[in-house]
Amino acid sequence: MKLLKQVEVESTKFIFYIALFTILPSFATDTYAPALPHIAHFFGVTPSNVISTFATYFIGYAIGILSWGPISDTFGRKKILIYGMLMYILSTIICSLSIKFYQLLAGRIFQGFGDSACTTVAFAMVRDCYEGKKLTKTLATLMMLFLIAPIIAPFIGILIIKATDEWQNIFHFLTLFGIVLLIFSFKMPETLKIDHSSKMTISFKKYLIHMYNFEFILIVIASGFAFGAFFVFVGASAVVYLKTFKVTQIEYGLLFALNVIAGLLAGFLLRKYCHLISGYTITTFTTVSAIICTIMGFFVLYFCPNNILFFVVFMWLTTFFIMLCLPVLSSIALNSVKDHFGVATSILSAIRFVFAAITLLFISSISYKTMEYSLFLIQSILIFFILVISFIIMVKIRGAWMYKIKSD
The missing domain is CATH 1.20.1250.20 (MFS general substrate transporter like domains)
Incomplete structure (x- = not known):
């Protein structure tokens, strides 16, 4: 299929896709921050309690960072990227459908775990493909976008809340964003050479x-x-x-x-x-x-x-x-x-x-x-x-x- 045609590692598209994978954590945390009062009201908890949903996300993310690297070194980058995106999408859907607060907390753990595969594998792909000044330039570009994303993400959440007044729609947006990235993950090349796997x-x-x-x-x-x-x-x-x-x-x-x-x-x-x-x-x-x-x-x-x-x-x-x-x-x-x-x-x-x-x-x-x-x-x-x-x-x-x- 032309839609899933593999991108070249030297192309601008490759860097663009990598950048989208690396900013996903910022969107998963900062986009829904403006909805914290709405979430607190929906579940009947205090606004302070809702902050724990950030904590559970980071717990899953930390576990994922330690896990995905060695796994991708063995089974390849592309497979892990796809599996991570699938886990992220499913867990984000769980978050949007939660009717109990503990369900949202659990969904956020798995969302963080799946999300960490994107950033871990994305940076590993960059290291696989580039070196020297090219690597430095690429990492500098990614870091710039990584820092800009937290500025953009809250405003997206604010616009969604103002337009719909429902916090679930922020997770619907994150789900759609994840589906787009899943399509892009199929278009990514396998950058880990067989002789470099461990x-x-x-x-x-x-x-x-x-x-x-x-x-x-x-x-x-x-x-x-x-x-x-x-x-x-x-x-x-x-x-x-x-x-x-x-x-x-x-x-x-x-x-x-x-x-x-x-x-x-x-x-x-x-x-x-x-x-x-x-x-x-x-x-x-x-x-x-x-x-x-x-x-x-x-x-x-x-x-x-x-x-x-x-x-x-x-x-x-x-x-x-x-x-x-x-x-x-x-x-x-x-x-x-x-x-x-x-x-x-x-x-x-x-x-x-x-x-x-x-x-x-x-x-x-x-x-x-x-x-x-x-x-x-x-x-x-x-x-x-x-x-x-x-x-x-x-x-x-x-x-x-x-x-x-x-x-x-």
Whole structure:
């Protein structure tokens, strides 16, 4: 069939399809965030409880990240991409048909698990096909789209809610998006060469090698704290803005986009100046700055509740410093390993999403009436642990501040 004609790896279509697969997680989380109050009303739970649906998604996503890589190394990329998309579509349909809250929670776990196959296999396909400057350029393009997607996704959810006033239609949209990607997955070439495939047991054993790397594990945990500090805001933002501050959905989308812009600005500054400053110096500066912002945000909002201006300013600054810190922690972690970088990246990503899930489960138990300043308190505690871990590594392992980030 011409519709399912295989695309060439050097074509623009190939990169376009890969980009769509990589942004699926942003759409699966950020598109339905504006509907959290509607979901809470439908199931008869508090808006805070609905945040746990983000946590269950991340649990499934973290398990998938650790699983799909070794499986695709054995059975090939294309098959796993198709199976992952089928699981994503079926679980998204389950979410849209849920009549009990636990059904939505379960559906989100499997949605995250299937979704993780898309990103894991998509990046593996890029590594299979490109190297050198071509690989760097392609990854840079994908990262740019990955950062832009969280700006677009909430507005799509807002438009659907405004047009239909039914949260289920957001999952109908995600289902249709998944069907389109399933068609594209049939058009993708198999990029894993037969002689490069490996036994699944060997692939899984590679995880154990990194688990004995004390420095790597410590930095991965620190990165998890940073990721949790960021995503505790992402998950709670809709509840805080829509329920606590009573902003409109359009205003929520714009305010959420501000924090994404903070991440883009942090990435730009880091790419330009990271070679001038040591990794641990950046980590120390950003964590101390973020802790100061969170403590100030907590006390200001505790004594001046419902002040949206203070919340936006301090949360923007906190997000900015966290997003400066995250890539540095990733660089330090990957520079501490000598081989099996793909497995190391999977561990790093999985631990991050586990921490995100734990923090979101915790914040979901807090009343939305106090959530605006509780967020800052939780973030300050998480970021403090990053500072402690960095200090332990500098003193006990490195014994020096001047650990330089390797630049391309």
